[in-house]
Amino acid sequence: MTSGLDARIRLSRGPVELEVALTAEAGEIIGILGPNGGGKTTTILALAGVLPLEDGHVAVAGGEWEHAGARRLAPEQRSVGLMLADPLLFPHLTALDNVAYGPRSRGSHRTTARERARTELASVGLTEHLGSRPRQLSSGQAARVALARALATDPDLLLLDEPLAALDPETRARTRSDLAARLAPYEGVTVLVTHDPLDALTLADRLVFIEDGRVTQVGTPTEVLREPRTPYVATVVGLNLYAAQSDSSGTLTLVGGARLVTADSTAGSVWATVSPHSVVLHRERPEGSARNAWPMRVSDVTLQGQSARVSLTGPLDLIAEVTLASVASLTVHVGTDLWASVKATEVFTYPR
Incomplete structure (x- = not known):
């Protein structure tokens, strides 16, 4: 049994038929991404014990928390820390007592719990706000209090469900940095659910994509950036992705009949990617290489x-990323007819 996380989750929730396997080593951060309604939050709730499994198991830190039909620990019996987009701080308690609430609920003496809360708040840079109530905190400070509260019970599993979603861009960037610094020494497993590719790519050691209740791709951020395997994953990492058949000459026939020429020599069924930065827009049919x-x-x-x-849109769907100067000079707006070009050396392929 792993010292980290070993889970196989199978359950139905509304239209979602979820069947997901997750493994992680102690100290690892797993980023879960996917479209709305795909099963991300359902996965979190199953790990926390809020939703019972219909089949499968959840084992954490060498202990079995749930085995469908045989054993099930209630949520309060699981060593879990939870942080949501809404910090859900108790409005009548100070930051110190909000964080101390976790250890107190687990049986710690008031003095011990408050000492632990001081340590946790110091670790996220909030020593000067111990006595502040939630209404006196900024959104970023409230998020850090919520993180401190989630970690104050020394959980074996930390669940972060869109923890930065409610923050404005500037606060989000600052809080993301604080979150990374605090999670670095954490010895448990962290599962981070997010819609933001930057959160996932900068915080997670490994990414898991869940679409329509199934895992569609698993890999390190580098692996996913290099070789996305579904259109959704390609959208997240900012690439154009096409399923194609390649011949030995480097000509790709895409699903739908369009053609791409590549400098790669991979033959057979392939994925082809084109970076939006590699797409050049023209008013007239381009001449050149x-x-x-x-x-x-x-x-x-x-x-x-x-x-x-x-x-x-055209023979194929394509996304280009261009400068604002190009937008102005080409008079780009919805409905404009243009030509798009891509060099063969900018089309990359890998086996499907």
């Missing part, structure tokens, strides 16, 4: 800082 060029129509434009992501 690009071996892939298609007439396209703009279906959406999204601004991101000093660049724009341009969604294009």
Whole structure:
């Protein structure tokens, strides 16, 4: 039995038929991503014991918490820390007493619990706010209090369900950094559910994608960035992804009939990726070295800082990322007809 996490979760919740396997070593951070309704929160609730398993098991730190039909520890009997998007702090308690509540509920003496709370709040940089009530805290400070409370009971399993979702971008970046620093010495297993690719890529050691109740890809952030295996995963990591058949000459025939030329020589059933940065937009059919060029129509434009992501439809669906200067010079807006080109050396393939 693993000293970390070993779980196989099978249950039904509304339209979701969940069947997910998770393993992690002690000290590891697992990031769970997936579309809405795919089963991420259901997985968290099953690990916490809120939802009973129909089949499977949950084992943590060498102890069996649940085995469907044979054994089941109630949520309060599990060594779990939980942090949600809403900190859910007790409004009438100070930050110190909010954090001390966990150890107190587990039987610690008031003095011992408060001492532990002081230590935890110091570890997230809130020593000066021990006596502050939730209404006196910023959103980022409240999130750090919630994290301190979740860790104050020394849980074997820490469950973070969208812990930064309610924060504004600046506060989120600062709190993400604080979260990473606090989790570094934590010896238990952390399961982080998030919609934000940056949260997952910067905090997690391993990523698990759950779509329609099933695990569709598992890997380190580097592995997932290099080789996404579903359209959703490709969207998360910001790549165009196509299922294709490749011949030995480097010509790819995509599902739907469009063609791509690549410098790769992999033959057979492949995935092909194109970075949006590699897509060049033109008013007229381009001349030059690009071996892939298609007439396209703009279906959406999204601004991101000093660049724009341009969604294009045509022989294939394509996303380009271009500068705002290009948007202005090409008069890019929904309905604009353009040409898009991609060099063969910018099309990467790997086996399906």
